[in-house]
Amino acid sequence: MRFGGLVAVDDVSFDVRPGDVTALIGPNGAGKTTVFNCITGFYKPTVGRIALRKSENETWLLERLRDHQISRRAGVARTFQNIRLFGGMTVLENLLVAQHAPLMQASGMTVLGLLGTGGYRKAETDAIDKAKAWLERIDLIDRADDPAADLPYGDQRRLEIARAMCTDPVVLCLDEPAAGLNPRESADLAALLRSIRTDDGVAVLLIEHDMSVVMEISDHVVVLDYGKKISDGTPEAVRDDPKVVAAYLGVEDEEVAAVEREIEETGA
Numbered sequence: 001m002r003f004g005g006l007v008a009v010d011d012v013s014f015d016v017r018p019g020d021v022t023a024l025i026g027p028n029g030a031g032k033t034t035v036f037n038c039i040t041g042f043y044k045p046t047v048g049r050i051a052l053r054k055s056e057n058e059t060w061l062l063e064r065l066r067d068h069q070i071s072r073r074a075g076v077a078r079t080f081q082n083i084r085l086f087g088g089m090t091v092l093e094n095l096l097v098a099q100h101a102p103l104m105q106a107s108g109m110t111v112l113g114l115l116g117t118g119g120y121r122k123a124e125t126d127a128i129d130k131a132k133a134w135l136e137r138i139d140l141i142d143r144a145d146d147p148a149a150d151l152p153y154g155d156q157r158r159l160e161i162a163r164a165m166c167t168d169p170v171v172l173c174l175d176e177p178a179a180g181l182n183p184r185e186s187a188d189l190a191a192l193l194r195s196i197r198t199d200d201g202v203a204v205l206l207i208e209h210d211m212s213v214v215m216e217i218s219d220h221v222v223v224l225d226y227g228k229k230i231s232d233g234t235p236e237a238v239r240d241d242p243k244v245v246a247a248y249l250g251v252e253d254e255e256v257a258a259v260e261r262e263i264e265e266t267g268a
C-alpha cells in the first residue's frame, strides 16, 4: 500500500485461519492499521491480493470489492480503535442495527413487506433472539434496555464485539480491543475472544499493543516493522525472535546479532 512516495505496507503476506486468533503487532507506524484498512476495504491496496477462501470452490478477492460488500457479502467484520457504538440507542438496539441487512432483505425492501409478511416477522424474531443470545454471552442481558453510552468502558468494548458478531462474520478484525481496559476487563475480553475462536470457529485478527493479551490469547503472531513483515509464528517463537526484540527496542539492523547474543546469555 503506497501513499504518494511512502510505501506503508511492503509485500506483506500472511494467513489467518478459522478457529485461530492471529495478532498483528509492531511498533508505532509499522503499518498495522493500514493492513486492516486494506482488508476491510477502507483502502484499496496499490498492488497485491487479499483472498478470503470460504471453501475449496469459493474464494473472494477482497481487493476487488467495495467496503460494504466486504462486510455484508464476504463476511469480514471489524471494530475500531475508538469505540463506535450508537451511544443513545439501547444496548439491545445496537445489536439489532447490526442485523439491518438481513431484516431489510426479508422485507423485500417494501413497506408492505415490513407491515405484512410473515417473512419479515420471522426475521425480526430471529434478530431479537440472536441479539439476546449475545447479550447472555457477554453478561449484559440485564442492561439490554439501557443506553449503550451508560455502560462501563470494558462492557462497551465487548458489546461492540458482540455487535460485529451479529453480522455472522467469517473473519473478525479487532483494532486494539484491549486498549484502556483494566486487568479484570482485559480478562473478560480474553475469555470472550477465546469463546469466539472456539465456539464460533471465526478467524480473529487483532491489532494489539498489550503484549500480555497477545501472549495469552493468540495462536499466531505476525510482526510488522517499517511496513515489512519481520516475524511470523507462535507467540513464543515471536517473543524470542531477536529481530522482534530489536524492532521494539529500536536498535539498528547491525545490532540484531548483539541482541540475539544477549537473549541467549540471559535465557530471556
Ligand SMILES: Nc1ncnc2c1ncn2[C@@H]1O[C@H](COP(=O)(O)OP(=O)(O)OP(=O)(O)O)[C@@H](O)[C@H]1O
Pocket (backbone or CB within 6 Å): 003, 006, 008, 026, 027, 028, 029, 030, 031, 032, 033, 034, 035
Ligand atoms: N492515509 C494515509 N496517508 C498517508 N500516509 C499514511 C496514511 N495512513 C497511514 N499512513 C502512513 O503509513 C505508515 C503506517 O501507518 P499505520 O497507521 O498503518 O501504522 P500502525 O502500525 O497502525 O501504527 P500505530 O501503532 O501507531 O497505530 C505511517 O508512516 C503512516 O504515517
